[in-house]
Amino acid sequence: MLIYQRLYDSFGPRGWWPGDTPFEVIVGAILTQNTSWENVEKAITRLKRDSLLHPERLYCIEEPVLAETIRPSGYYNIKARRLKKFMDFLFGEYEGNLSLMFSEDMETLRDKMLGINGIGPETADSILLYAGCKPVFVVDAYTRRVFSRHNLFISANIGYHEIQDLFMKNLPKDVELYNEYHALIVHLGKNFCKKRPNCTICPISSPEFFLESPL
Ligand code: SF4
Structure with a gap:
């Protein structure tokens, strides 16, 4: 939730998913x-x-x-x-x-x-x-990249459902939160956490957002 809050404060609501229906x-x-x-x-x-x-x-x-x-x-x-x-x-x-x-x-x-x-x-x-507005967390390549770079319980070979479980067991079961969090992670991945990360200007680059070593 700390990461979510920082991303939300930095990027604002993403208004996902784009689509009229x-x-x-x-x-x-x-x-x-x-x-x-x-x-x-x-x-x-x-x-x-x-x-x-x-x-x-x-x-x-x-x-x-x-x-x-x-x-x-x-x-x-x-x-x-x-x-x-x-x-x-x-x-x-x-x-x-x-x-x-x-x-x-x-x-x-x-x-x-x-x-x-x-x-x-x-x-x-x-x-x-x-x-469908169902409470399920969407995982993508950016999720894996960001959270593995921060040593947050995600290693290179962990599967989709294990990552999803990690989020869903540690976040409130809230459709709005899941909606916004995934959209924020995509924005983060596209604009900061690219193949070559741009940590110097990234909103979650301070030590509080990293674990020291991989599990
Ligand atoms: S760019 Fe941001 S999200 Fe990616 S590793 Fe650096 S601080 Fe973390």
């Missing part, structure tokens, strides 16, 4: 894999232009047409297939109804989403937290 958040979470958010925004603009940011429309559209529309997102053929798989899941399991989907028990829904080809833990948890 839960459905747009889900589409963005799938499109953002292995690309910058700028490219996702271009793809989403094209989806909006073609009135495709709607479950029925995306469910019905042909995969090659969808691929062409989302071309700016990179890996567009793979991402079109992933979006279509997610739509098959949404309609097959929940009649295309997001409210029905998010009324499912969180762990059950998470397990089911992880069964969709191309939906990994980070994407599934981003959908649960940012589209």
Whole structure:
């Protein structure tokens, strides 16, 4: 919480996740894999232009047409297939109804989403937290990088769920907190804790934010 508070005081609220509707958040979470958010925004603009940011429309559209529309997102053929798989899941399991989907028990829904080809833990948890407002902490490469550099219980080979457990067992179970904390870590990673860290101007560079040695 000390790190959270310092980051929040330094960066302010991040206003995540960018998206007008839960459905747009889900589409963005799938499109953002292995690309910058700028490219996702271009793809989403094209989806909006073609009135495709709607479950029925995306469910019905042909995969090659969808691929062409989302071309700016990179890996567009793979991402079109992933979006279509997610739509098959949404309609097959929940009649295309997001409210029905998010009324499912969180762990059950998470397990089911992880069964969709191309939906990994980070994407599934981003959908649960940012589209479904479920209390699950999202872990990404920046989380691993920052907290391992600070010797805070995260080593290079620790798994996704172990890192997630670390946060969820030591933070209040609070959707707003999880939402903001992940967004702050991403901002920190993009702007300060890069491959070559810029500690001199980083808001969490003082010794109180580091453990002395790895566990
Ligand atoms: S830039 Fe330095 S002080 Fe900031 S999070 Fe990374 S390792 Fe820590």
